[in-house]
Amino acid sequence: MEFRSKSSSVVAVKAYGGGAGKSKVSMYLVAPEADVAIEDFEQYALDRLHVLIAIEENRSRGKRAEDVEAAVMDLWRKHMRTVQSDDLLQKDVISHFVLRLVHCRTEELRRWFLEMETALFRIRFRMESPELQKAFIEEHKLPYKIISAAEFDGMKEKLAQVMRASGQGAGLVGETAFYKVPFEEVLDLVATRKVYIHQGHAYVPREQLVTIVANHFRSMLSQALVLTNRNWTAMFAAQEEDRLTPILEALSKRYLAPDYSKSASGSAVTLQELDGLAMRSFPLCMRHLYLKLQEDRHLRHGGRQQLGLFLKGIGLKLDDALAFWRGAFAPRMPAEKFDKEYAYNVRHNYGKEGKRTDYTPYSCMYIIMSSPGVGDHHGCPYRHFSPENLHAALSGMRLSPKSIDEVMEKTRGRHYQLACAATFEGAHSCQCDGINHPNQYFEQSRKFLKEQAEKATEMETDS
Amino acid sequence: MGADTEDHMEVEDHKEVKVEAVPESRLVYDGFSPDYLRIYYGRLFPYAEMYKWLSYGHDGKHPGCDASIMGRREFSFTLEHDIYIRYLSFHDVSEMEATIKSKCPHKIDIGALYNVEPAKRTAYAGGSDRVFAPVERELVFDIDMTDYDDIRTCCSGADICLKCWPLMNIAIKILDTVLREDFGFEHLLWVYSGRRGVHCWVCDARARRLSNEARSAITRYLTLYKGNENTTKKVSLTGPALHPALSRAYEICRTYFEEHILPNQELLNSEGHFEKVLELVPDESVRAQMRDRWQDNRRASVAKDGISASRWKQLKQALESKKVTPSVRRSLEEIIFSYTYPRIDIEVSKHMNHLLKAPFCIHPKTGRVCVPIDPQDCDNFDPTNVPTLAQLLNELNAEGVKGGSECRGNLLLHSPAFCLPWPDCLA
Numbered sequence: 001m002e003f004r005s006k007s008s009s010v011v012a013v014k015a016y017g018g019g020a021g022k023s024k025v026s027m028y029l030v031a032p033e034a035d036v037a038i039e040d041f042e043q044y045a046l047d048r049l050h051v052l053i054a055i056e057e058n059r060s061r062g063k064r065a066e067d068v069e070a071a072v073m074d075l076w077r078k079h080m081r082t083v084q085s086d087d088l089l090q091k092d093v094i095s096h097f098v099l100r101l102v103h104c105r106t107e108e109l110r111r112w113f114l115e116m117e118t119a120l121f122r123i124r125f126r127m128e129s130p131e132l133q134k135a136f137i138e139e140h141k142l143p144y145k146i147i148s149a150a151e152f153d154g155m156k157e158k159l160a161q162v163m164r165a166s167g168q169g170a171g172l173v174g175e176t177a178f179y180k181v182p183f184e185e186v187l188d189l190v191a192t193r194k195v196y197i198h199q200g201h202a203y204v205p206r207e208q209l210v211t212i213v214a215n216h217f218r219s220m221l222s223q224a225l226v227l228t229n230r231n232w233t234a235m236f237a238a239q240e241e242d243r244l245t246p247i248l249e250a251l252s253k254r255y256l257a258p259d260y261s262k263s264a265s266g267s268a269v270t271l272q273e274l275d276g277l278a279m280r281s282f283p284l285c286m287r288h289l290y291l292k293l294q295e296d297r298h299l300r301h302g303g304r305q306q307l308g309l310f311l312k313g314i315g316l317k318l319d320d321a322l323a324f325w326r327g328a329f330a331p332r333m334p335a336e337k338f339d340k341e342y343a344y345n346v347r348h349n350y351g352k353e354g355k356r357t358d359y360t361p362y363s364c365m366y367i368i369m370s371s372p373g374v375g376d377h378h379g380c381p382y383r384h385f386s387p388e389n390l391h392a393a394l395s396g397m398r399l400s401p402k403s404i405d406e407v408m409e410k411t412r413g414r415h416y417q418l419a420c421a422a423t424f425e426g427a428h429s430c431q432c433d434g435i436n437h438p439n440q441y442f443e444q445s446r447k448f449l450k451e452q453a454e455k456a457t458e459m460e461t462d463s
Numbered sequence: 464m465g466a467d468t469e470d471h472m473e474v475e476d477h478k479e480v481k482v483e484a485v486p487e488s489r490l491v492y493d494g495f496s497p498d499y500l501r502i503y504y505g506r507l508f509p510y511a512e513m514y515k516w517l518s519y520g521h522d523g524k525h526p527g528c529d530a531s532i533m534g535r536r537e538f539s540f541t542l543e544h545d546i547y548i549r550y551l552s553f554h555d556v557s558e559m560e561a562t563i564k565s566k567c568p569h570k571i572d573i574g575a576l577y578n579v580e581p582a583k584r585t586a587y588a589g590g591s592d593r594v595f596a597p598v599e600r601e602l603v604f605d606i607d608m609t610d611y612d613d614i615r616t617c618c619s620g621a622d623i624c625l626k627c628w629p630l631m632n633i634a635i636k637i638l639d640t641v642l643r644e645d646f647g648f649e650h651l652l653w654v655y656s657g658r659r660g661v662h663c664w665v666c667d668a669r670a671r672r673l674s675n676e677a678r679s680a681i682t683r684y685l686t687l688y689k690g691n692e693n694t695t696k697k698v699s700l701t702g703p704a705l706h707p708a709l710s711r712a713y714e715i716c717r718t719y720f721e722e723h724i725l726p727n728q729e730l731l732n733s734e735g736h737f738e739k740v741l742e743l744v745p746d747e748s749v750r751a752q753m754r755d756r757w758q759d760n761r762r763a764s765v766a767k768d769g770i771s772a773s774r775w776k777q778l779k780q781a782l783e784s785k786k787v788t789p790s791v792r793r794s795l796e797e798i799i800f801s802y803t804y805p806r807i808d809i810e811v812s813k814h815m816n817h818l819l820k821a822p823f824c825i826h827p828k829t830g831r832v833c834v835p836i837d838p839q840d841c842d843n844f845d846p847t848n849v850p851t852l853a854q855l856l857n858e859l860n861a862e863g864v865k866g867g868s869e870c871r872g873n874l875l876l877h878s879p880a881f882c883l884p885w886p887d888c889l890a
Contacts, residue, residue: 161707183646187680201647
């Protein structure tokens with residue numbers, strides 16, 4: 001695989017080799033040649049990650065295999081949807097390869113990815129029709145052959161005997177199709193004498209074939225992961241340090257932020273509260289935007305999006321949001337102009353216009369990756385501010401010099417989200433492990449302050 | 464080995480060495496000495512054939528062959544005073560011959576084919592993808608009579624006799640069938656270990672390339688007997704039917720059990736013996752029934768040889784009756800398998816880097832040559848009549864200066880398989 005930056009926002013993915021498969025399930029031998037927008041690069045991977053994590057959760061809850069399968073296929077259809085149907089395979093393959101990059105670097109990551117992807121493959125392959133399964137095997141030149149009727153007749157008795165011996169009931173034999181595979185592919189069946197072997201071939205029912213193909217998939221992926229790691233480290237890690245590496249690193253933490261599309265506490269935030277909340281519980285990026293908005297009575301598009309969606313996430317209702325923005329712009333802009341030119345966008349963010357997508361507030365990753373230009377105030381201060389400006393902003397938050405130093409140090413090390421966490425710690429004097437989403441900062445802050453308030457009232461009533 | 468005549472031997476420098484008539488026990492030891500061994504290696508050891516076997520056609524004579532193959536095969540020697548040297552290798556047959564002749568090892572082991580010359584292994588290591596590792600190795604099995612000590616009443620420990628030897632024949636027949644019919648292997652070499660067991664070398668290319676996991680799986684496929692002195696029932700058959708491989712093996716086991724093992728080991732003759740058998744019957748009423756009848760029969764006029772046979776008939780009848788539960792009926796097969804089914808040393812077969820004694824070595828404790836066995840004719844193989852070092856040297860002497868060719872021919876005649884060309888060339 002190769003990456004070229006066409007522009008900072010597009011990744012060109014080039015594959016070696018070619019050939020597309022007819023079946024829906026892929027062995028991911030070859031990466032597609034495609035231009036991938038960087039948002040899709042991350043989003044596709046996130047969607048797939050949802051499915052993989054669901055597999056892990058379902059398995060750990062001890063659900064029956066059929067239930068796990070049903071749940072996973074459901075999630076697969078939900079998350080891996082695309083606008084056009086022929087993009088489906090593209091998204092499948094691209095998301096797999098992005099996650100491959102994410103999970104190639106350490107043994108633990110590789111092992112997890114291998115387990116989950118093999119389970120996913122197994123589920124999807126099993127759902128395929130026998131014809132497609134056969135086509136898949138032929139296409140990949142796997143050494144598994146379905147046995148002819150004549151062959152079957154010759155060994156029917158022995159096959160039935162094996163079934164009975166391993167407690168599987170001979171009734172299955174008449175119905176199941178049998179495949180002839182090299183015995184090396186079913187060693188656990190050989191070891192426990194659960195399969196009929198003759199002249200070096202094992203004769204397995206179609207059910208078993210799924211396991212065999214899945215094992216094959218696993219060993220191929222295992223080798224590929226090692227290669228990917230080698231290639232990435234040797235060729236791309238350096239040049240992608242600022243662009244793709246942060247995305248990959250974030251994905252590897254497997255944090256799937258709650259959407260924050262609905263406020264977690266359920267309670268709405270009123271206009272009157274906003275000011276106080278901004279000063280105490282907003283992360284620096286949002287606080288900065290809020291203050292700039294007060295100062296300039298205006299924000300450019302990027303800032304309006306970043307702050308606007310954030311506000312939606314904390315529970316600001318549409319009507320209040322319209323009032324907020326109208327009011328914020330008011331000194332410089334008559335209400336009619338606002339309604340004509342800006343109200344539409346606010347309504348659009350809330351899913352009330354056009355496509356009616358209920359947009360989710362941006363995650364830290366997304367914000368870090370953005371590129372604010374002249375006159376913009378969005379982005380991540382730890383990333384995009386000059387050290388002097390950042391220092392000033394932190395002082396504005398009334399952080400102690402010690403806290404500020406810690407934050408600056410993390411920033412120098414380019415650990416932007418840890419810097420934000422350190423800011424949180426400085427502002428709240430409580431621990432924070434890492435911030436992955438501005439709304440997370442907000443919610444943690446609210447929670448902490450609420451607990452403080454409760455403790456204070458308790459102490460008052462006691463004394 | 465009964466050589467109680469005087470043996471004269473001529474050594475190269477015409478010094479006569481006399482071996483005097485000595486008591487049995489001492490003769491065994493005297494049948495093996497460094498001097499005799501030197502002559503054996505000098506005149507009789509089949510270097511060319513051994514080399515031809517292990518190079519599998521890569522003998523450097525045609526294009527496309529890998530001349531490095533022999534140099535990457537590990538050998539180990541056990542020298543006098545139990546000095547052990549590993550990681551030996553030879554670039555060609557003359558080097559192998561010269562080294563063996565000069566070092567005169569008491570035992571030669573053959574190991575795996577590695578990715579680099581064993582002698583250079585330390586230089587190679589260091590680096591995650593450069594590890595000294597085995598690349599190919601024959602699939603091997605080792606069957607040792609001491610693993611059957613709990614069912615042998617004729618001998619124990621290192622001794623063997625013609626009464627217990629049939630256990631080896633059972634093992635040879637069953638393993639040979641499984642390896643050929645079930646796994647499709649063709650080039651099997653069976654060798655007498657020189658004292659109390661047999662080895663099997665599976666030399667097909669596919670076998671040589673098996674992973675450790677595959678070797679372990681094949682061995683488990685062949686394993687039925689599990690347990691030690693603490694467990695009573697060591698063969699446990701579950702399920703309403705036997706796997707085809709086991710039902711096929713059962714036919715072989717049953718025949719040998721009734722014709723050889725039962726009478727030879729006098730399994731039901733005395734109370735001490737038959738109690739052990741009855742332990743395997745999971746039905747107290749049957750056990751009690753048998754005990755009553757057999758204790759009464761003690762004074763019967765049945766000839767000694769017939770006792771076990773007739774008692775076995777009675778037991779079989781009781782177990783095959785329609786009145787008993789399936790698990791009791793099953794115990795008939797379990798008994799037979801317990802007393803006959805092959806017992807393989809899994810550790811020997813599992814690892815590619817395990818070293819195994821080379822054919823045509825001389826066993827230091829017995830002086831016997833580790834000769835190949837023909838599995839089709841194993842019933843006629845007599846381990847007590849295997850050529851010994853002393854006998855060979857005798858023959859050599861009698862032949863005069865012909866160089867030992869006839870003698871050597873006799874050695875190799877034991878193994879038509881060993882001399883066949885190996886069609887895996889360049890595979």
